[in-house]
Amino acid sequence: MEIPHNVTARPDTGLYNSKIGIWLFLASEVMLFGGLFSGYIFLRLGADFPWPEHMLDVTKGCINTAILILSSVTVVMAWSSLKLRNFRHFQIYMSITLLCALGFCVVKAFEYKAKFTHLSCELSNGLVLEGHDNDDKGEGNDIVYKPSRAVFPIETGEIHFLEAVLPSNEKDAEAKAVVSLKVPVASIDGNKIGVYRGDDKKIKVALGNSEIEMIAAKLKGGDEFKIEDEVIEFTDWSELAKVIDAQRDVKKRFLRAENDRRKYAGTVNQATLAGVTAVPKKLSDSLETTTALAGALQKFFSEELTLLVDTKGEPVSIKPSALRNQDFGWTDKGATLRDGTIIEGEYLQKESKLMLAVDGVDLRRLSPTPGEYDPKIMKQRIEASGFAEQFPTIHAAWEEQFAKYEKKEAEGDHVTSKELYYAKYHGEHGDHAEGHDAGHGESHAAGESLERDFDSHGLPIYEIDRADVRFLSTFTPRLNTYYATYFLITGLHALHVIGGAIVLAYFLFTGRKMYKENPEHLANRVEVGGLFWHFVDLVWIFLFPVLYLL
Template sequence: MEIPYTVKPRPDTGLYNAKLGIWLFLASEVMLFGGLFSAYILLRVSADLWPHGMVSIPVGTFNTFVLIASSVTVVMSWASLKLGKLSAFKGYMAATILCALGFLGVKSFEYHAKFTHYDVWFKDAATAQKYFTAAYGEKGEEVAKKQFVERFHLHNSKASYDANQIQLAGHLDGNPLFATHKSLAAAKKETFQFTPDAPHGSKEHPKAIEVKLSDVERLSAYVPKHSTYFAIYFTITALHGLHVLGGAVVLAYFLFTADRWWKKSPEQLANRVEVGGLFWHFVDLVWIFLFPIIYLL
C-alpha cells in the first residue's frame, strides 16, 4: 500500500500536506533553537566575566556567505524544476550541496583549531607572572593585562585586572588533542613545552617555554569543559552543524533520484525540493542569528 502524496493545496489551509508538515516541524525547531539562544543570553548576562574574541570573525563571515549562497542556489534549483529544466536543477542542487560541504569543512577546521589551542591556569598570581615574563620578557605584565582586557573588559566595563584570573594561551608541543593536567600527570610528565600566542598586534610568536606541571592549577583545550562560554558555543554550533549535514543528505537524495522522480511525477519532485528548501532556509536563518551573537558581540 502506497501512502497518497497530494501535490495540490488543501482547500482548508491553502497548503499541500508536505508544506503544512514542514511548517509544523519548523515551529518545533524554532522552539529548540529559541531555547538555546535564550540560554546563551541568560548565561552571558549573569556572568561576571565573559570571554570575547575567542573565535575568528573572518572564518565566521566566510561561512555566512557560503550559507547565503546556498540559499540562493536551492531556490534556483526549485525554480528550474518549475520551468522544466532538469539539467539546471541538477547544477544548482549540486552547488547547494557543495556549499553545505564547504561550510562543514570550514567548521571542522575551526573545531580542530579549538581542540589544539590551550589555556593554562597557574596556582597563584606570582607563578602566572613568572611564566608571562618568561614568554614575553619585560612586557610580560603588560601583555597579561592587555589579554585580560581583550577577553573580558568588553563584557563588563567594571571588570578590573586580576592576576589570579589570567590564563596563558597557546599550543602544546606536538599539538595534541584534548590534553589535560590529569592526562599529563598520568603520563608521568613533570614538565611540558608550551608556545604562547603572539601578543595582540604582533604576528611573531614567542619561543616555546618549559612549564612545570607542579605550577599548573588547570590545563584545558578550547573544548566544552573549558568554560561556560565554550560549552554553549559547541552545543549550539554543533547542533546547527548536524542540521546542515542532515539537510545536505536530504538534498543529495533529491539530486541522485531526480531522473526517476522526473519521469514519474515532476510536480511531486518540485514539491519535495520546495519543502527541503524551506528547511534549508531555516538552517541559514539560524546561522544569521548565530553569527552576530557568537562572533561579533
C-alpha cells in the same frame, strides 16, 4: 490507498501536506534554537568570568556565512528550475548547493580542529595563557610519575582510569608493567578460599556465595581456618579487573554482615537495659554468628586495594582531564584520578613541565570580580603577579597594546576590557634568535624568566611548572560555558546542515524518475527541503553575530 493532498494543495488551506509538516517542524526548530539561544543568554548574563568576545575566527565565520547564503540562493533557484520544468538547471543548482554544504562542513572542521589543539592555561596567580603544547613527546600536558603504588577504591569497581595510565602489556612479549596485590587466602579442609593463582597459572576467584556460606557454616561449627597472605602478580589487566570485581562483592557482604552485627548487638543491649535477663537464645546465636562472619570477612576485605606497581622504571603520564582536580588533585607524592584511584610515586617535575608556545594572554582573571578593572589596581596586580619577569616577550606585546588603548581611552574613545587586558601575540619572524636568547636553567626562582625558546612561528615557549597550573584545557566544551555553548549550538547546526544535505542529495540523485512521473511532486519535495535549508541558513545568520561578533 492514496493519502489526499500529498501533491496538490487542499483548497481551503491552500497547502499540501508536507508543506504544513515542514512548517510545523520549523516551528519546533524555532523553539529548539530558541531554547539554545535563551540558554546562552542566561549563562552569559549570569557568568562569573569575563565572557569571551570576538574570540572566534571571524574570517572563517564570514566565509561560512557567504557559503550558506549562496547555497540558499541556489536551492531556491533549483526549485524555480523545477517549476519551470528545466531538470538540467535543477541538477546544476542542486549540485552547487551540495558543494556549498560540503564547503561549510570543511571550513567548520578546520575551525573545530584549531580549537581542539589550542590550550588555555590558567595559572594559580590568575594569569590565563593561551598557546600550543610544544613538547616533542606529543603528550606534553600530562603529569608524569614514576609509580610505586596504586590505591584503588573498591566502590568504583572499574579499572578504566588505572588501565589508561598503566602501559598496556602485549601478549607473549615481556611485560612492560607488573602490578602485585596482597590478598588473604584461607584454606579450609584443603580448599582455598579467596583470590589466588592456581597451579595452572590462572587466577582463581573463590569468593562467591557458596564459599561465604561455607565460611559461615564452619564458623557456626566452631572450626578454625587458617588465613595467609598471598601476593599475586598481574600482567593482564583484565585479570586484575576480575579480582577487583570479586573484592567489591566481598566488601558488600562484609558491610552487610557488619550492619547485622550492629543491629543484633543493639537489640541485645536494649534487651539487657530493659531488664530482660535471659536474652533469647536465637538472638544471641545470631549475634555470635554474624559477629564471627563479619570478623572473618573483614580479613578478606580492606577499605581499598593497594597495588604495588612496577613499570620497570618507566614513568606513567596522567592526562589533566583524568585527574579528579587539576589544582588540588595531585601532589609531588601522587595523584588522584577521576574515579578516586590514587597513583603514588615519584613526581617527575621535569617531564611534567608544560612547554607552552604562548600566543595570547588574558589578565582579567587577576581581578577577583569580573567586570571591575580599575587600571591603577590592575597595574598593581599585574606587577605583583610577576608577569613581566616570567613572560617577558608576551608582556612586552601586551604592554605595547595596553599603551595604545590607554592612550585611546585618554582621548575619549571607548575601550573594552578585552582591548586593555587581553593580548594576542602573533610571533616575530626572523631575527628573534639573538634578541631573546633565553637561558635554559634547570630550576628557577620566582620572578625569573620562564622563557626557553621560540617555536617555528616565532612564539615564545615557556616552561611552566605544573604546580603553578590551576586549570588547563583545550578550547573544548570543558573550557567554559561560552565554548560549551559554541560547540553545542554550532554542532547541532552542523548536524542540521549534514541532514539537510543528505535529503537534498537524495532528491538530486533519485529525482529523475519522480520528475518524469510527476514533476510537481518533485518540485514540492524540493520546496520543502529548501525551506529546511533556508531555515538552517537563517539560524546561522543569528549564530554568526551572536557567537563570533558580539
